Amino acid sequence: MIKRVLIANRGEIALRILRACRQLGIEAVVAYSEADRESRAVLVADEAICIGPADAKRSYLSAPAVISAALATGCDAIHPGYGFLSENASFAEAAAAHGLTFIGPSAEVLERFESKAEVRALLAKHGLPTIPGSDGVVADEAAAAKAATKIGYPVILKASAGGGGRGMRVIQNADDLAQLFSLCTQEAQAAFGDGSLYLEKYLVDTHHVEVQIAVDKAGTALHFGERDCSVQRRHQKLVEESPSTALTPKVREEFLARAAKAIGAAGYRNLGTLEFLVGPGGKPYFIEINCRIQVEHPVTEMVTGVDLVALQIRLAAGELMPMTQAEVERRGHAIEFRLTAEDPVHEFRPQAGEITTFRSPSGPWVRFDSHLYAGYEVPPYYDSLLAKLIVWGNTREEAIARSRAALREVEIGGVETTRDFFLGLLETPSFLNGTATTGMLDAIGTADILAAAPKARA
């Protein structure tokens, strides 16, 4: 049983969690930094507690401050939202040590799913396809050539000691490999003090497709369909939708069922998301797991009718899965737009300042999750998400048409936003025909997308 939850987050997700708590009849206390004293979640909450200064390291990222606040307000659980402490195993462990229920996977589970390489190996063992590659480090050029031929070009040569996008080179064919292998070895040696390399198949024109899963304490694992998050700018998701246009119905059902089975068997618990890359052949390869509620969860809520935050809280409280897979019905198509305080005309430069006018869109099947109000001061310290517009339609076309209408109703004054960028995106052929891959935005360029936006009435 959970009676009283400390919401250790801010912005729209604090409000979202507050709503779930109220719906479940659970008391909630909103933890906030000094910079968020006037935030909507704080104003709306029955109770709120200041946990530190604006600097997140001393407030939202401070495990002692958050746990101390939970104890000071008599809470028995903490919801970490997304970002901040949400996937931090030592935080989850410290919370549990103070008798608090961490609403998410337990510390043990978070630890087990911490290392990307280990999680890939674990889930491969449980039947999820991962990106084909050399079996560990390749000894020399001959071994690399053999592995590359087996996998098929193009391949990507990666420094074993590299990471974060560094120490990688795309190899198009055998000639390239002969030319570049020793150079890559030298580069890796110079950059990381270790010249060893490994190979992976290089997937071009991929869709980012992720599966929403939930597992109860008994290991019953369900999936709630997939989300396609291919519209990205420099690895930041801007638009998410469900279902994905990259999967055929046959591939989809088999893939989703396999993902749920694997994650349950691998020992995962609570809510999570499995991320995949889907290449032009339509085959999904597992890349990583997110052990938290995600920004784009409403897309799934709109097509399934399942309140994922409420489900997450109930599972954390120890309840068994309240539904069967057959009862999770997916209907129609939903799209989410992340409206941020960024100026698309100037390289998406982050904005801060007072919101002078604010009008949210409405109408049938239009959902608008936002913490804004006119007069609210967007603080410069945190991420720039202002609102999520989620629109549902019977078909993708209907959802897109409805999205255009809803976006035009959005009125956010005082800061530059990404609204017009999305209006342009909704006129861009590669988005409209569902072929947009993760590289699309960087290839087309912001200016062309903005130019496609219908001009506002003068």
Add this chain to the structure above:
Amino acid sequence: MAHDTERLGDLLDSLLPVLVERLHETGLGEIEIERDGATLRVRAEDLDAPAVAASAPAVSRAGSSATSAPAPTAADDRRHPVRASAVGFVKLAPDIHVGGKVAKGSLVATVDVLGVAVEVRADHGGIVAKLRCASGDPVEYGQELFLLESVGEGKL
């Protein structure tokens, strides 16, 4: 309207310091004065925090526990709130009681954060005028613990 605003400003300038002083002397909860069709009401929500409302009711806002600092007034200059440096359970130093003397920079309280005592030190010297909490109370970051009144330069 510009005229009204100006008149209101004059009224505030001339009367407010007097009213605040009077409020402190008398210990009254509220003083209201009517002049030239405008109403000026000064309400002491607490000893140190006169809430001022002119011609309109004071704006009240739901939400956070009461730590928002009120706009300083002339009479506030001598009063210095001492605030919690962390969120947790407070323990006041032994000499923190009404009338107790506090030296600038001295340790006046600790906040227990999961067993770690986080220090609270006085930014000003003075006499404890009003306690806002008791040892063992849960406090939030920045919460006013007690009020110090300075007793003139160089005395402490």
